[in-house]
Amino acid sequence: MKNTLVIIGENIKYNNILVDYIKREVDNCLKKIDFFYMLDGSDKDLFLLVEDILQKSSQIIMATDEKNFNVVGKIISTLHSDTLVLKNDMLLPSKSSIFDKDSYLFEEESYKVNVIKIKEGEKLPKVLLDESKNIQFINIFDVDEESCEIILLPLAENYDIKIKNIKICDGWNLIKLESLKYGQIDNFIDSVIKLLPDKVIPQKDIFSHIVFKLIENDIKIATAESCTGGLLSSIFIKYSGVSTIINGNLVTYSNDTKEAWLGVDQKILEEYGAVSKECVSQMLDGVLSVSNSDISIAISGVAGPTGGTEEKPVGTIYIGVKSKQSKKNIKRVHFKGDRVYIQNQAVMYAVKMLLELEKDIFFQN
Secondary structure, three states: OOEEEEEEOHHHHOOHHHHHHHHHHHHHHHOOOOEEEEEOOOOOOHHHHHHHHHHHOOEEEEEEEHHHHHHHHHHHHHHOOOOEEEEOOEEEEOOOOEEEOOEEEEEOOOOEEEEEEEOOOOOOOOOOOOOOOOEEEEEEEOOOHHHHHHHHHHHHHHOOEEEEEEEEEOOEEEEEEEEOOOOOHHHHHHHHHHHOOOOEEOOOOHHHHHHHHHHHOOOOEEEEEOOOOOHHHHHHOOOOOHHHOEEEEEEOOOHHHHHHHHOOOHHHHHHOOOOOHHHHHHHHHHHHHHHOOOEEEEEEEOOOOOOOOOOOOOOEEEEEEEEOOOOEEEEEEEOOOOHHHHHHHHHHHHHHHHHHHOHHHHOOO
């Protein structure tokens, strides 16, 4: 089944934060987007482009601005010898099977198309296509890709499940589960948890899971970031309720702020440098102390594209996690890519290290 997201209208197309919002909401319902298009409503070939997209996909969501909402309805009606009718204060093809405010679902033999009207600064209308029962995700840690396949493939065949392994970083695999004709996803997940009890988190959104577990166990964390500039903490503060468990984040980009805010010893910085195990160790201690938290995370590295040396080339990152009970783990890792990709890889690796630090908390399924 091929899923397609189409955005129509310049008011949306060039509004990056709105496009990202649409993608997040659609992803929550469809679980995957196979094809993505952005079209101008003024394109003289819009009719042909929409017709081509409808023929290629099984499920389509067309997110349009107000100006093009009725235009798309007219195209769909024309293609299927239908007429537009007024329902729920909107014009839509008369054969539309389901509709809600600013959203309707049109079903044909070979595809379904959900047309939604987007208004800047407002909540997205209800998405009427939903695959949540047929597609789910689990996260598996501390198991390499080859071992994952050896363990999961026989189970997948037994429960009539199709699996796809997506590597997030070393030791972290996101597994997409798709139910086939007689698929039993829930039974499959239960079996995987029994086989790997301290390695599986049975949901897609790992950050939501972390926040929930921290709140549930009344555990407070704080972060100290250098090369990632607050990216790690920004991921968590997207979730409601984090004010009870996120004590703060210190972006200590310069050596002076590492000294003044975190108490990093000047001698450490002079001898080992800011990108070092020794510096990150003191960053962990400093942010844990100043925030009075239970867990600290610290990141320092060379994200590039400049600043690398022979000893510490671009992509060299030190990542550390520490608990109040004195458990501490620091790793030197090396990532490749542009500056933003390196920063994002560092953040994901830090999340993995956090999960590994407190397995008893995060792997309680």
